[in-house]
Amino acid sequence: MSEVHVARRALLRERCAASAPQDGPADAVLVTRPANIRYLTGRPPHGSALLLGPDGVDTLLGPANPETSLQHHGGSSSDDLRTDRLENCEGDTAVAAADLAVSAGARSLAVEEHHITVARHRAMASVADGLHLTGLACPVEQQRVVKDEEEIAALRIAAEITDQALGELLESILVGRTERHLALELERRLIDHGAEGSAFPTSVATGRNSGLGQHRPTDRRVEEGDFLSVRLGAQYHGYRCQIGRTFVIGTAPEDWQVELYDIVFAAQRAGREALTPGTACSDVDRATRQVLDAAGHAGALGFVTGHGVGLEISEDPRLSPGAMGKLDACVPVTIEPGVHLPGQGGVRIDDTLVVRPAADGGPELLTITTKELLAL
Amino acid sequence: MSEVHVARRALLRERCAASAPQDGPADAVLVTRPANIRYLTGRPPHGSALLLGPDGVDTLLGPANPETSLQHHGGSSSDDLRTDRLENCEGDTAVAAADLAVSAGARSLAVEEHHITVARHRAMASVADGLHLTGLACPVEQQRVVKDEEEIAALRIAAEITDQALGELLESILVGRTERHLALELERRLIDHGAEGSAFPTSVATGRNSGLGQHRPTDRRVEEGDFLSVRLGAQYHGYRCQIGRTFVIGTAPEDWQVELYDIVFAAQRAGREALTPGTACSDVDRATRQVLDAAGHAGALGFVTGHGVGLEISEDPRLSPGAMGKLDACVPVTIEPGVHLPGQGGVRIDDTLVVRPAADGGPELLTITTKELLAL
Numbered sequence: 001m002s003e004v005h006v007a008r009r010a011l012l013r014e015r016c017a018a019s020a021p022q023d024g025p026a027d028a029v030l031v032t033r034p035a036n037i038r039y040l041t042g043r044p045p046h047g048s049a050l051l052l053g054p055d056g057v058d059t060l061l062g063p064a065n066p067e068t069s070l071q072h073h074g075g076s077s078s079d080d081l082r083t084d085r086l087e088n089c090e091g092d093t094a095v096a097a098a099d100l101a102v103s104a105g106a107r108s109l110a111v112e113e114h115h116i117t118v119a120r121h122r123a124m125a126s127v128a129d130g131l132h133l134t135g136l137a138c139p140v141e142q143q144r145v146v147k148d149e150e151e152i153a154a155l156r157i158a159a160e161i162t163d164q165a166l167g168e169l170l171e172s173i174l175v176g177r178t179e180r181h182l183a184l185e186l187e188r189r190l191i192d193h194g195a196e197g198s199a200f201p202t203s204v205a206t207g208r209n210s211g212l213g214q215h216r217p218t219d220r221r222v223e224e225g226d227f228l229s230v231r232l233g234a235q236y237h238g239y240r241c242q243i244g245r246t247f248v249i250g251t252a253p254e255d256w257q258v259e260l261y262d263i264v265f266a267a268q269r270a271g272r273e274a275l276t277p278g279t280a281c282s283d284v285d286r287a288t289r290q291v292l293d294a295a296g297h298a299g300a301l302g303f304v305t306g307h308g309v310g311l312e313i314s315e316d317p318r319l320s321p322g323a324m325g326k327l328d329a330c331v332p333v334t335i336e337p338g339v340h341l342p343g344q345g346g347v348r349i350d351d352t353l354v355v356r357p358a359a360d361g362g363p364e365l366l367t368i369t370t371k372e373l374l375a376l
Numbered sequence: 377m378s379e380v381h382v383a384r385r386a387l388l389r390e391r392c393a394a395s396a397p398q399d400g401p402a403d404a405v406l407v408t409r410p411a412n413i414r415y416l417t418g419r420p421p422h423g424s425a426l427l428l429g430p431d432g433v434d435t436l437l438g439p440a441n442p443e444t445s446l447q448h449h450g451g452s453s454s455d456d457l458r459t460d461r462l463e464n465c466e467g468d469t470a471v472a473a474a475d476l477a478v479s480a481g482a483r484s485l486a487v488e489e490h491h492i493t494v495a496r497h498r499a500m501a502s503v504a505d506g507l508h509l510t511g512l513a514c515p516v517e518q519q520r521v522v523k524d525e526e527e528i529a530a531l532r533i534a535a536e537i538t539d540q541a542l543g544e545l546l547e548s549i550l551v552g553r554t555e556r557h558l559a560l561e562l563e564r565r566l567i568d569h570g571a572e573g574s575a576f577p578t579s580v581a582t583g584r585n586s587g588l589g590q591h592r593p594t595d596r597r598v599e600e601g602d603f604l605s606v607r608l609g610a611q612y613h614g615y616r617c618q619i620g621r622t623f624v625i626g627t628a629p630e631d632w633q634v635e636l637y638d639i640v641f642a643a644q645r646a647g648r649e650a651l652t653p654g655t656a657c658s659d660v661d662r663a664t665r666q667v668l669d670a671a672g673h674a675g676a677l678g679f680v681t682g683h684g685v686g687l688e689i690s691e692d693p694r695l696s697p698g699a700m701g702k703l704d705a706c707v708p709v710t711i712e713p714g715v716h717l718p719g720q721g722g723v724r725i726d727d728t729l730v731v732r733p734a735a736d737g738g739p740e741l742l743t744i745t746t747k748e749l750l751a752l
Contacts (some may be wrong), residue, residue, distance in 0.1 A: 011621075092709050097432035121449075135495075184564045191556050 004150070005042050008143065009058055012040065015139045016110060020267055026110035026134050027054040027103040032094055036140040037309040038238055041081055049093035052205040054106040059084055061093040061100070074360070094120055098128035101274075103185045106278040110131040112140075128230050130356075138316075145308060145316050146330050151239060152354055155309070155332055158199070158236035159352055159366035164322040165189035166232065167367050175249060175374055176184060179204040179217035182230070188236045199233035199240030200313045210246060211338050211346020213302070224250040227257060228376070232311065234350075240313045242334050243367040244350025256344075261373045264339055264347040267291035271319070271335035272304060275363040276356050281323035288337050289321070300346075308333050309352055331355045332366070380526070381418050384519065385434055388416065391515045392428075392486060402486035402510050403430040404477040408470055409491040411687040412516040414441040414614060417457055425469035430482040434614055435460055437469040437476070475502035484508040485735065488516075514692075521684060521692050522706050528730055530718035531685070531708055534575065534612035535728055535742035538619050541565035542608065542745050550752055551600060551625060555580040555593035558606070560610055566610045573712055576618030576689045586622060587714050589678070600626040603633060604705020604752070605714075609728075616689045618710050619743040621728025623666060623750050634722075637749045640723040643667035644747075647681060647695070647711035649733050650737040657699035664713050665697070676715040676722075684709050685728055707731045708742070 017025045025229040029052040031037055037045035037060070047063040059082040081357055084100075094116060103108045111121065113135040125133055147155070165186050174182070183202040190198055205215040210227035222228060231244040246264075248257055257376070271288035288305040292298065306319035309332050317325060319333065327333075333355065338348030393401045404751040405428040407413055411438070413421035423439040453571040460476075470492065477485045485504070489499065489511040501509055523531070541562050550558070551748055566574055581591040586603035588691035598604060607620040622640075624633055665682040668674065682695035687707050693701060695709065703709075709731065714724030730740040 110492075113498070114492055114496075118489035118492055118494055118497050122489070180567050181564075184567055188557075188560045188564070191469075191560055254672075 001080075002042065004148070005040060009040050009052060010141060012139060013052055015143070016136070019137075019139070024074065026106075026108040026136075027133075028052060028106035028109045029136060030094060030097050030101070030109055030111045031136075031140060033112050035142070035144075036112070036316075039140060039144055040310055043081075043083075046337070047093060051097040051098040051100055053104040055104045057082055057104065059097070059098050059100060059152070063091075063093060092120060092123060095118075095123050095127050098124040098131060102128045102131050106131065106135055110134045110136040110152050112136050112138075116253060126155060130132040137144075141316055144214070144310055146328050147332060148233070148256060148330075149352075151310065151331065152332065154237040154239040155241050155352065155354070156366055158195070158234040158239050158241040159243070159368075161190055161193040161195045161234040161236060162232060162241055162282040163369045164193045165195075165234070166230065166243060169374060169375065174222045174228065176221050178221050179206055179209070179215075180217050180219060182222070183217040183232075186232050188229050190232070193234070195234035195236055196238075198237050199235045199242060199309075203229075205229045208343060208345050211340035211348055212245075212255060213338055213348055214335070222249055225254070226250075227347065229348045231348065231350060238311050240309055240311070241332075241352040241366060242291075242309060242313060242336070242350055243336070243352065244336055244348045244368060245369060246347040246349060249376055251375050253373060253375060258373065260339060260341070261347050263292065263295045263297065263347055264337055265371060265373075267337040268335055268349040269350070271337065272351065272363060272365070274326065274352060275335070275353055277327055277334065277355055279327050281317045281319050281325055281327060282321055283336075284333075285319040285321055285323060287321070288335060292339060293339065294306065297339045301337060303340065305337050306333050306335045327355045329355055329357055329360075378418065378457075380524070381416060385416050385428060386622065387519060388515060389428055391519070392512070395513070395515065402482075402508075402512075404428060404471050404480070404482035404485045405472060405512060406477070406485055406487045407516060409488050409516070410538060411520075412488070412693075415516060416689055417458075417688050419457075423469060425473040427473040427476055428443055429477060429480040431480045433458055433480070435473070437473050439467075439469060439597060449695050462684035468496060468499060471503050474500040474507060474509075478504045478507050482507065483511055484655040486512040486648075488512050488514075490514065502699075517692055520686055522704050523686060523730075524706070524707060527686065528706065528708065529726065530613040531616040531617050531730070532742055534610040534615050534617040535619070536572065537569040537571045537610040537612060538608060538617055539743060539745045540569045541571075541610070542606065542619060546750065547608075550598045550604065552597055553696050554595050554597050555585070555591075556595060556715045558598070559593040559608075562606065562608050566608070569610070569681070571610035571612055572614075575611045575618060579605075579607040581605045582625075584719060584721050587641070587724055589620070589712070589714055589724055597718055598625055601630070602626075603723065605722070605724045607724065607726060616685055616687070617683060617708075617742060618689060618712070618726055619728065619730040619745060620712055620714070620746060621723045622723040622725060623752050625752055627751050629749060629751060634749065636715060636717070637723050638711055639668065639671045639673065640725055641747060642710055643713040644725040644727070645694075647713065648727065648739060648741075649731060651703065651709065651711070651729055653703055653705040653731055653733050655695045655703050657695050657701055657703060658697055660703065660709075660711075661695040661697055661699060662709060664695070665703055668713060668715060673715045673748075677713060681713050682709050682711045703731045705731055705733055705736075 031050040034045035044358035233242040274287035340346035407426040410421035605622040609618040650663035712726035716722035
């Protein structure tokens with residue numbers, strides 16, 4: 001993997017040199033956002049800062065805590081990445097990086113202004129007198145949007161694990177169990193099947209709670225006749241996927257349940273089918289949204305109907321009315337519409353898919369658990 | 377509870393008015409750090425921003441997502457807190473708050489520069505032309521240090537839940553089970569006993585991994601003769617506690633294990649006994665640290681040997697060599713020394729205690745699971 005990381009850092013340097021803001025490109029670049037550090041180094045990012053120095057040397061500065069796991073303590077490692085630990089135990093790695101940038105001859109340093117706080121920025125400016133701090137915008141986030149096949153393979157395994165965990169739950173007795181317990185059992189099963197952990201907190205919603213995307217599991221027990229909506233995902237090699245499904249408890253769903261399910265299913269299918277390279281992100285959102293609008297559920301949706309996934313569970317692109325840009329091939333996204341009727345419950349259906357050209361068979365569905373309305 | 381929150385906000389207004397930076401106190405105050413919002417409003421803080429306006433009106437601005445749970449939609453609620461949702465779906469609550477502050481007549485707004493990013497700060501400045509943005513420092517964090525008896529009661533329940541979960545684990549068969557599974561089981565038991573969730577990711581470390589405070593559970597299985605160190609905590613009504621214990625697996629601990637355990641135990645006891653109102657935080661740290669230093673384990677510790685707990689698992693005060701300030705009564709803190717011998721394993725012992733005057737019986741131990749070296 002280390003060659004991959006070297007190449008990613010080289011590409012970032014090229015992009016930064018080419019982007020050239022008003023005053024010309026910065027001499028050095030500082031990356032502090034954890035997922036970006038992981039993407040560029042493959043290392044656990046906790047509390048670290050990655051400096052791409054003016055001298056061509058890349059340095060990962062880690063906190064002093066003897067327990068954190070930078071692989072090397074000072075000196076070069078196999079992938080041309082220097083690693084250093086702070087000597088000053090209470091120091092800030094970004095501040096130390098600014099200091100190091102000056103020592104290495106940098107006169108300007110581009111920082112992730114969307115991640116670094118005002119207070120930290122000021123501390124950097126005060127230690128590195130004469131160093132001009134500029135904004136880095138989001139080139140690493142942009143690099144992360146299109147995944148390579150190794151990244152997609154990790155997501156595919158994450159999705160397999162997720163499908164397995166969910167499949168096992170569906171075979172067990174559900175009536176009488178609480179949302180909290182079902183969520184914990186799903187998380188345990190993710191681990192059982194090889195996940196590093198949950199991609200995000202598992203949501204299990206029953207009865208009146210069903211269909212709420214961000215619902216936190218409560219002590220409510222599953223009852224006959226309930227809708228049961230679940231949303232979960234595994235993390236594997238750092239990559240996070242997402243699935244959402246809604247079931248009905250008991251043998252005969254009521255008419256309103258079947259009707260609502262069909263609407264959300266149609267909206268979700270419309271979104272999935274819109275996933276082709278070159279399609280505007282806002283058009284994918286519209287495809288999903290207009291099915292719900294036509295059925296009188298215009299107000300049900302939040303401001304996105306899907307989003308990219310990868311080292312973070314919600315990353316670029318956003319599928320929303322105001323989203324800019326178009327989809328590329330090899331971009332994994334979710335399609336996740338839902339309708340919640342207050343006091344009654346609702347339906348969510350979420351999938352993770354990879355955008356692929358029609359010639360390659362169209363969008364690759366990673367989360368393959370059935371979307372039929374199962375009565376459990 | 378709402379009167380408590382009204383009083384907390386009133387105190388914050390007083391403190392801000394009294395602190396008076398160079399240009400005089402700001403007309404309005406913006407709180408964005410989630411734990412601070414929760415402390416001041418009792419509401420789930422996700423994505424919100426709390427504005428204490430120049431007109432004496434407090435407004436909690438929530439994101440537009442229809443699923444988030446501000447209790448009211450526009451208009452006053454029972455605790456004199458206005459709640460508003462953003463109309464613009466993709467808007468930023470802090471930016472909207474800056475706009476609202478100007479409408480309400482504010483000329484200056486104090487913001488949490490230690491929480492707000494450079495990019496968000498700039499967006500606020502650009503929408504609210506003529507509004508002077510100043511720094512709020514950390515008055516809310518300071519207000520949060522000393523807990524009232526209701527907060528301590530929540531912590532006490534969190535600790536009881538934690539002791540119960542750990543106690544049950546100790547009665548089960550451990551040999552052959554993986555760190556991951558033991559961690560998940562502990563988390564399940566926390567929920568079983570009424571926790572809202574884990575206060576932080578549960579750590580279970582066996583054999584060579586034992587004694588590492590930040591260890592993430594692996595697939596390593598518990599073996600005879602291992603040290604087993606666990607660190608967990610429940611969250612209850614938002615309040616988070618922490619316990620850490622180390623056990624030996626099998627009937628007869630080896631000499632080095634007993635010796636190491638005794639050293640860490642002595643260090644931890646020294647820290648606990650130093651917890652009296654008026655003691656410098658650095659002196660508590662020194663009490664713990666010097667026992668380990670004397671035994672030749674000076675390098676084993678990270679930069680803190682304990683920290684405050686409350687709505688966040690690690691908050692002020694820090695118990696570290698460079699810590700400023702003294703302990704007050706009714707401040708809950710952890711004492712958590714540990715020694716890890718690379719390749720061999722180690723010991724951690726963590727407790728959560730509340731600082732109390734000697735007249736009240738001295739420090740109140742919340743996590744009461746035995747600290748004898750149990751052979752399981």
